[in-house]
Amino acid sequence: EAGVTQSPTHLIKTRGQQATLRCSPISGHTSVYWYQQALGLGLQFLLWYDEGEERNRGNFPPRFSGRQFPNYSSELNVNALELEDSALYLCASSWKATNEKLFFGSGTQLSVL
Amino acid sequence: QQPVQSPQAVILREGEDAVINCSSSKALYSVHWYRQKHGEAPVFLMILLKGGEQKGHEKISASFNEKKQQSSLYLTASQLSYSGTYFCGTEGYAGGTSYGKLTFGQGTILTVHP
Numbered sequence: 001e002a003g004v005t006q007s008p009t010h011l012i013k014t015r016g017q018q019a020t021l022r023c024s025p026i027s028g029h030t031s032v033y034w035y036q037q038a039l040g041l042g043l044q045f046l047l048w049y050d051e052g053e054e055r056n057r058g059n060f061p062p063r064f065s066g067r068q069f070p071n072y073s074s075e076l077n078v079n080a081l082e083l084e085d086s087a088l089y090l091c092a093s094s095w096k097a098t099n100e101k102l103f104f105g106s107g108t109q110l111s112v113l
Numbered sequence: 114q115q116p117v118q119s120p121q122a123v124i125l126r127e128g129e130d131a132v133i134n135c136s137s138s139k140a141l142y143s144v145h146w147y148r149q150k151h152g153e154a155p156v157f158l159m160i161l162l163k164g165g166e167q168k169g170h171e172k173i174s175a176s177f178n179e180k181k182q183q184s185s186l187y188l189t190a191s192q193l194s195y196s197g198t199y200f201c202g203t204e205g206y207a208g209g210t211s212y213g214k215l216t217f218g219q220g221t222i223l224t225v226h227p
Contacts, residue, residue: 004154033215035217041219042115042200042217042218042219042220043155043200043202043217043220044217045214045215045216045217048214056214058214090154090155100160101145101157101160102145102147102155102157102215103157104154104155104156105154106153106154107154
């Protein structure tokens with residue numbers, strides 16, 4: 001069984017550009033979560049999607065957005081990139097909405113120059 | 114609000130025990146524990162639901178005190194493979210703003226030496 005896959009593995013952008021990160025959950029999982037892991041700051045909750053809807057979001061500005069497609073894959077978009085957006089972005093999926101273990105992907109390392 | 118983990122770092126010799134604590138200022142419905150090795154994705158260890166149930170996973174177990182809004186992770190007879198960063202994640206009750214929002218602590222770095 002394939003795990004959670006994220007693409008690209010690495011992404012280099014310049015300040016002000018837009019970045020698009022993609023995530024494919026484990027087959028059968030309907031919930032997708034996005035986390036930002038900046039150096040020394042742990043895992044910061046970004047967004048939660050379930051059944052195609054945004055269910056909750058963390059304390060991030062609106063330039064962080066995303067969506068979930070009918071096949072449950074998800075996309076995270078970061079507009080007007082800032083230097084402090086440089087981080088590892090992790091996607092996780094679970095088979096039900098809450099109180100279920102998360103399976104994490106290996107992440108996309110975003111570097112903003 | 115982010116749960117608080119303590120200690121921030123632990124150094125052990127193989128075979129020693131360790132306890133990692135996780136505290137929240139909000140009412141909790143569940144607590145998750147994950148381990149992340151350097152350069153890898155976090156891996157699920159266990160989830161505890163309200164009720165103070167203690168769970169075990171090999172030589173790693175955990176407890177959840179709902180009234181105190183605290184959880185502890187117990188690692189006994191540590192092995193080299195236990196090295197990594199341990200994160201607790203907390204989730205609130207349905208209807209609250211933190212429902213479905215698994216918020217992680219800052220992590221505890223565990224290093225096990227031979």
